[in-house]
Amino acid sequence: MARLTINGKGHDLDVEGEMPLLWVLRDELNLTGTKFGCGAGLCGACTVSIDGEATRSCITSVESVEGTDIRTIETLASADTLNAVQQAWVEHQVPQCGYCQPGFIMAASALLEQTPEPSDEDINEALTNICRCGTYDRIRKALRRAAELKKGGGQS
Amino acid sequence: MSKKRSLTRRVFMIGGASIAGVTIAGMGIGTGYLASLDIKGLGAQKSNAGSVDLTAWINVAPDNKITIYVPFLEMGQGTYTGMAQLVAEELGIDVAAANVTVTHPIEELSAYSNWTMFLNRRPEEEAGPVTWFSQRAVAAMRMVATGGSTAIVGNWTSLRQAGATARELLKAAAAQKLGVPAGELVQKHTEFTSADGSKTATFGELAELALEQTPPGEVELRKPEDFKVIGKSLPRLDVEDKVRGAAQYGIDVRLPNMVYAALQQAPVFGAKIKAIAEGGVRERHGIIDIVNLDTAVAVVADNTWRAKQAVEALDITYEWPEEFADSAKVKADLKRRIEAEDYTRSDSRRDVPLHLEQAAKTVEAFYETPYLAHATMEPMNTTAWWKEDDTVEIWSPTQSQTATRWAAEAVGPAKEVKVHVTYAGGGFGRRAETDFAIYAAKVALALKGRPVQVVWSREEDMRHDDYRPGAIAKMRAGVNSSGKLEVLKAEIGSPSVFASYLPRVLGMPAPADQDEATLEGILKSPYKPAAWQVSAVDVDTSIPVGFWRSVGHSNNGFFMECFADECAAGAGVDPAEFRLANLPPSSPEAAVLKLLMEKAQWRGPLGNGKGRGLAVHTSFRSTVGAVLDVSVDEDKVVTLERAVLACDCGTVINPQLVEAQMQGGFIFGLTAAAFGEITVEQGKVTQGNFDEYEMLKLGSAPAVEVHLLPSTNLPGGVGEPGTPPAAPALANAIFAATGERVRTLPVSKSGYSIAEA
Numbered sequence: 001m002a003r004l005t006i007n008g009k010g011h012d013l014d015v016e017g018e019m020p021l022l023w024v025l026r027d028e029l030n031l032t033g034t035k036f037g038c039g040a041g042l043c044g045a046c047t048v049s050i051d052g053e054a055t056r057s058c059i060t061s062v063e064s065v066e067g068t069d070i071r072t073i074e075t076l077a078s079a080d081t082l083n084a085v086q087q088a089w090v091e092h093q094v095p096q097c098g099y100c101q102p103g104f105i106m107a108a109s110a111l112l113e114q115t116p117e118p119s120d121e122d123i124n125e126a127l128t129n130i131c132r133c134g135t136y137d138r139i140r141k142a143l144r145r146a147a148e149l150k151k152g153g154g155q156s
Numbered sequence: 157m158s159k160k161r162s163l164t165r166r167v168f169m170i171g172g173a174s175i176a177g178v179t180i181a182g183m184g185i186g187t188g189y190l191a192s193l194d195i196k197g198l199g200a201q202k203s204n205a206g207s208v209d210l211t212a213w214i215n216v217a218p219d220n221k222i223t224i225y226v227p228f229l230e231m232g233q234g235t236y237t238g239m240a241q242l243v244a245e246e247l248g249i250d251v252a253a254a255n256v257t258v259t260h261p262i263e264e265l266s267a268y269s270n271w272t273m274f275l276n277r278r279p280e281e282e283a284g285p286v287t288w289f290s291q292r293a294v295a296a297m298r299m300v301a302t303g304g305s306t307a308i309v310g311n312w313t314s315l316r317q318a319g320a321t322a323r324e325l326l327k328a329a330a331a332q333k334l335g336v337p338a339g340e341l342v343q344k345h346t347e348f349t350s351a352d353g354s355k356t357a358t359f360g361e362l363a364e365l366a367l368e369q370t371p372p373g374e375v376e377l378r379k380p381e382d383f384k385v386i387g388k389s390l391p392r393l394d395v396e397d398k399v400r401g402a403a404q405y406g407i408d409v410r411l412p413n414m415v416y417a418a419l420q421q422a423p424v425f426g427a428k429i430k431a432i433a434e435g436g437v438r439e440r441h442g443i444i445d446i447v448n449l450d451t452a453v454a455v456v457a458d459n460t461w462r463a464k465q466a467v468e469a470l471d472i473t474y475e476w477p478e479e480f481a482d483s484a485k486v487k488a489d490l491k492r493r494i495e496a497e498d499y500t501r502s503d504s505r506r507d508v509p510l511h512l513e514q515a516a517k518t519v520e521a522f523y524e525t526p527y528l529a530h531a532t533m534e535p536m537n538t539t540a541w542w543k544e545d546d547t548v549e550i551w552s553p554t555q556s557q558t559a560t561r562w563a564a565e566a567v568g569p570a571k572e573v574k575v576h577v578t579y580a581g582g583g584f585g586r587r588a589e590t591d592f593a594i595y596a597a598k599v600a601l602a603l604k605g606r607p608v609q610v611v612w613s614r615e616e617d618m619r620h621d622d623y624r625p626g627a628i629a630k631m632r633a634g635v636n637s638s639g640k641l642e643v644l645k646a647e648i649g650s651p652s653v654f655a656s657y658l659p660r661v662l663g664m665p666a667p668a669d670q671d672e673a674t675l676e677g678i679l680k681s682p683y684k685p686a687a688w689q690v691s692a693v694d695v696d697t698s699i700p701v702g703f704w705r706s707v708g709h710s711n712n713g714f715f716m717e718c719f720a721d722e723c724a725a726g727a728g729v730d731p732a733e734f735r736l737a738n739l740p741p742s743s744p745e746a747a748v749l750k751l752l753m754e755k756a757q758w759r760g761p762l763g764n765g766k767g768r769g770l771a772v773h774t775s776f777r778s779t780v781g782a783v784l785d786v787s788v789d790e791d792k793v794v795t796l797e798r799a800v801l802a803c804d805c806g807t808v809i810n811p812q813l814v815e816a817q818m819q820g821g822f823i824f825g826l827t828a829a830a831f832g833e834i835t836v837e838q839g840k841v842t843q844g845n846f847d848e849y850e851m852l853k854l855g856s857a858p859a860v861e862v863h864l865l866p867s868t869n870l871p872g873g874v875g876e877p878g879t880p881p882a883a884p885a886l887a888n889a890i891f892a893a894t895g896e897r898v899r900t901l902p903v904s905k906s907g908y909s910i911a912e913a
Contacts, residue, residue, distance in 0.1 A: 134819055
């Protein structure tokens with residue numbers, strides 16, 4: 001048994017302690033916004049936030065995150081408002097197939113929480129996810145825009 | 157020697173038979189039946205759900221919800237948005253409005269058949285009885301499929317006709333219902349109003365009445381100068397779902413009582429499962445079943461991870477094939493056949509040896525490319541539910557809806573198979589295959605009554621792909637003193653994509669002739685001088701090959717555009733000037749090149765250790781040119797500094813989507829050129845995950861600037877043409893920076909690495 005706090009809600013789960021968090025989210029709780037890409041922490045499609053840190057959930061065991069604050073892509077937006085990163089992603093029309101984007105958005109959101117004005121190097125270091133559609137150009141622009149939006153400079 | 161093959165020259169893009177073959181098939185089916193097929197889908201009828209289908213593409217519900225059917229897989233290329241724009245142009249609706257939805261239809265209508273892809277012809281080119289028969293023969297097979305960058309190309313006219321037909325029917329209904337002459341009605345989105353605003357009716361209220369109206373027959377379509385929706389950078393219709401994590405991909409399908417399965421496929425091509433020693437695995441927590449699939453073992457569990465752990469714990473023994481495939485041996489065989497001039501096909505004009513002998517300057521080069529995996533971000537998967545009454549439902553991110561249905565029907569005694577097409581996390585040709593659906597259908601049959609989702613691990617996905625064939629090219633040319641190409645001899649060696657795909661997926665025989673994919677982009681090269689010879693060699697191999705974004709162009713673009721650079725250097729001419737001197741002046745390639753030289757400041761200054769590489773290539777009815785700036789340090793570390801692309805893809809439906817496809821296609825090609833290589837040793841693929849099959853990332857990918865050539869020509873494809881120029885632009889840029897010709901891909905084989913930034 002494991003007890004996890006996901007998106008502010010407590011869950012008692014009948015899972016092995018070594019099960020990666022990804023598969024708890026996807027198959028036990030049907031939170032499918034967090035994606036499976038590689039299973040080895042290489043692509044970042046499974047990125048979630050653990051106590052505010054962008055974390056690859058496919059290599060993060062359930063037992064290692066008990067008692068933490070786990071946040072997934074499903075918690076970023078309310079019914080009618082996207083968060084600043086999501087808004088910027090829409091403005092810059094970032095997603096193509098979109099499969100990797102929840103991971104990018106989680107990594108970008110965590111980065112901007114910690115570093116509101118990231119340098120290019122900060123961005124390259126924080127966003128090492130893989131996008132097979134090659135949306136990198138727009139990701140960089142959208143991330144800069146998100147930083148602006150978060151600062152309250154909603155002007156375009 | 158090419159004469160006898162002229163009849164079979166026009167092979168299907170994915171279909172295998174020639175137009176002649178299809179036409180004969182069509183004649184066998186019978187003219188009367190063929191004539192009865194609704195290939196345009198412009199009819200109107202009540203749907204099963206009580207709503208109204210106003211054409212095959214538009215559904216109107218009583219509550220005024222409008223659904224646009226897009227029978228092409230939305231895998232990132234933006235087909236939902238582009239297709240909806242074509243409908244909206246004539247239907248006069250706002251596709252972004254809350255009451256408009258775009259979806260993949262479940263029904264496989266004749267009108268959805270991808271005739272353009274299978275026969276490699278535009279509808280606008282149609283003429284004559286051969287076309288009449290072939291188009292209907294494809295429609296009779298209901299070949300609903302996505303590929304060859306054909307959705308817009310094939311439906312440019314038909315979707316606008318559908319929009320206009322629906323509009324006219326609704327307008328006539330409004331006139332009748334409101335008692336207002338049609339000419340005095342004002343349309344606003346999905347509503348008609350009388351001129352004075354006193355009377356109003358929505359599409360939903362009018363749909364039933366629209367069925368009673370006389371179809372308008374030939375409708376006049378808006379002229380380009382009057383376009384209101386076409387040519388506009390509309391936001392993607394799927395963007396908000398995708399940033400919310402709410403878009404449902406194949407892997408996200410969740411059904412009541414559904415279970416999960418993981419696969420272990422026989423690790424060697426051609427091997428089979430001999431025995432499975434379960435060793436207590438069945439008793440593990442959450443394990444439901446272990447299924448022998450002949451070429452794979454599936455473990456079914458209540459959780460994907462448990463299934464995966466369990467399948468890895470099985471002790472499986474295999475029946476090995478007689479011969480073990482080896483990618484190096486394939487290359488060696490291809491080389492030997494080229495040296496022996498043992499061609500599968502050869503086309504030529506004039507006396508090529510003589511012209512080579514007489515040329516002022518000859519240039520010769522040998523190029524080599526590797527096998528490549530698709531590596532879609534969403535690994536292969538399908539969900540299948542084989543019900544007790546033998547009806548089957550399948551949820552699959554598939555580019556081959558109809559072939560998926562056929563494949564499921566072949567698995568067991570299915571009464572009816574319904575294929576739900578989901579969003580796909582990338583496709584790039586991989587999802588034109590049916591292996592992932594077949595495994596799911598087989599597991600579902602074994603598990604009858606319970607839906608099951610079969611998800612491949614990344615390693616299974618990479619090791620059991622249908623690869624872009626590795627190819628070789630021996631290129632020779634004669635150039636005169638003023639930089640004019642006088643003779644060209646190209647010998648291309650590559651396993652045949654069609655010979656691999658057709659028997660595997662469509663149950664059709666391999667083409668008798670070398671398929672066009674091996675030579676596409678080179679046989680009809682715009683550089684071809686008066687004397688030329690283009691030949692192909694093939695080998696049999698058990699390494700499966702398939703359609704990989706831009707297919708043969710991904711190889712031939714590299715060969716031709718690197719060689720053009722070498723010819724320019726041989727003649728002592730600037731690479732851009734050399735191309736301009738040898739391309740027909742009125743060609744799209746020349747126009748794109750001129751735009752590119754201006755936008756990329758071709759002659760602009762470059763620092764020490766920097767190089768600027770150029771490539772221009774036409775594929776899928778569009779021309780894309782690229783200039784790539786790199787810097788290379790003394791350790792051969794390459795920084796990809798900037799890319800500028802110019803593109804002529806005819807009429808542009810949505811500029812921002814085309815820009816995205818060009819950027820994405822180019823990065824896809826650049827990633828492969830930088831790192832991509834699949835090797836097969838002892839029948840097994842060596843690479844397994846992204847640490848062994850690397851990708852460009854945010855820090856290493858260049859900014860990609862895109863310029864579109866204004867055009868009112870028929871639209872060309874955009875999903876694939878951005879890929880072919882990438883590899884040659886990189887190799888040419890490295891040459892410009894270092895003086896070293898990189899003739900083998902990926903460039904890492906020559907010691908070059910990519911700066912992480």
